[in-house]
Amino acid sequence: xxxxxxxxxxxxxxxxxxxxxxxxxxxxxxxxxxxEIENEFSIPISKIFDKIGELSFRKIEKSKLEKILSxxxxxxxxxxxxxxxxxxxxxxxxxxxxxxxxxxxxPKILADRLFTRKSKRPLISKIQSIDEMTxxxxxxxxxxxxxxxxxxxxxxxxxxxxxxxxxxxxxxLK
Numbered sequence: 001x002x003x004x005x006x007x008x009x010x011x012x013x014x015x016x017x018x019x020x021x022x023x024x025x026x027x028x029x030x031x032x033x034x035x036e037i038e039n040e041f042s043i044p045i046s047k048i049f050d051k052i053g054e055l056s057f058r059k060i061e062k063s064k065l066e067k068i069l070s071x072x073x074x075x076x077x078x079x080x081x082x083x084x085x086x087x088x089x090x091x092x093x094x095x096x097x098x099x100x101x102x103x104x105x106x107p108k109i110l111a112d113r114l115f116t117r118k119s120k121r122p123l124i125s126k127i128q129s130i131d132e133m134t135x136x137x138x139x140x141x142x143x144x145x146x147x148x149x150x151x152x153x154x155x156x157x158x159x160x161x162x163x164x165x166x167x168x169x170x171x172x173l174k
Contacts, residue, residue, distance in 0.1 A: 016078045
């Protein structure tokens with residue numbers, strides 16, 4: 001029987017892209033926690049943040065996470081970068097899912113990737129330079145790292161080839 005797989009890591013680490021590939025190869029349903037929330041509210045996460053603030057968003061996020069984790073059928077789930085850092089989310093994910101995997105990417109690589117796509121991400125949308133982005137990501141990742149490292153497995157993704165990373169993770173599952 002297949003087991004569920006849950007991907008954690010900083011924004012821009014490839015959780016969604018890699019998660020979709022894993023789900024396809026294993027014939028499992030794929031869920032992206034942020035997309036599930038956006039679909040429910042019919043607005044982007046950035047607008048939800050603006051309207052209700054981060055703490056209220058985190059409460060909605062936890063509720064949606066609990067719902068998905070209660071599914072009986074195995075799945076692949078990618079969660080937002082902040083999800084493991086609030087409430088008891090990381091403990092809950094580790095309790096409910098056999099394979100929690102931290103996609104560990106270096107801050108400079110993340111900063112380069114995120115700077116070009118910052119408009120869709122509420123926490124970094126106002127950052128004006130790549131140096132400022134690198135500083136922000138380094139500091140933020142340092143703060144979150146203690147939560148991410150609680151995942152049962154750690155993988156350094158090949159960001160230029162998500163298929164290779166998905167294959168590496170699938171090998172880990174066997």
